[in-house]
Amino acid sequence: MAKKHHKGLGFGIDIGGSGIKGAPVEPDTGRFADERLRIPTPHPATPDAVADVVGQVLDHFSWDGRFGCTFPAVVQHGVVRTAANVDDRWIGVDAHDLFRSKTGRKALVVNDADAAGLAEVRFGAAHDHSGVVLVSTLGTGIGSALVVGGALWPNAELGHLEIDGYDAESRAADSARERDGLDWEEWAQRLTRYYSRVEALLWPDLIVVGGGVSKKAAKWLPHVHIRTPIVPAALLNDAGIIGAALLAAGH
Structure with a gap:
């Protein structure tokens, strides 16, 4: 070759x-x-x-x-x-x-979440955003990438925040939705709780949500009620x- x-x-x-x-x-x-x-x-x-x-x-x-x-x-x-x-x-x-x-x-x-986050800011859903962007991947766990002014803050493990006595990803990851048999709206309530805590700590300008479930964002994203604009990722896999x-x- x-x-x-x-x-x-x-x-x-x-x-x-x-x-x-x-x-x-x-x-x-x-x-x-x-x-x-x-x-x-x-x-x-x-x-x-x-x-x-x-x-x-x-x-x-x-x-x-x-x-x-x-x-x-x-x-x-x-x-x-x-x-x-x-x-x-x-x-x-x-x-x-x-x-x-x-x-x-x-x-x-x-x-892996850091790499995906940087790509979303350069070419994806947060294209050329100059503020504080959180890229959050929902899958087996919750991956997170924090990009500030276009620069990556590495290894921001925000999926492991303790919320209501639980490791956040054990309650709000896509795997938790499947494990607990939640419908989209019930899962969105857990995501609202999670992202509300994150935005209270970091005050991001934009949240981008990735992971396989972002392809179905129309089913659950409208039910996530937070202050910060939140959009599905664009580059996917x-x-x-x-x-x-x-x-x-x-x-």
């Missing part, structure tokens, strides 16, 4: 619980420069097994330069600090060193790849 790494492109990889996806990205537009590749996430998702798949994605595109990579955990300067939804063996791993040794390329590893590529390319 012809080399796809040439000046002007970035490369992003999005590591999820079910799939590892990657594509070259045009940093000026956020568009993919080639069709993305998805490979199922190995089980168990150990560091070495995941790094091998990351290498396969890079090899598929003959990508030989620096790349960005999301990870579903707190990532502090490349070191994985939590493992809520991934293999415990990731805790304490320097993912930058791991990916470089396994793939031969430099990596910038970031929290591509946001992580785009944001990772932007961060790695220095954009």
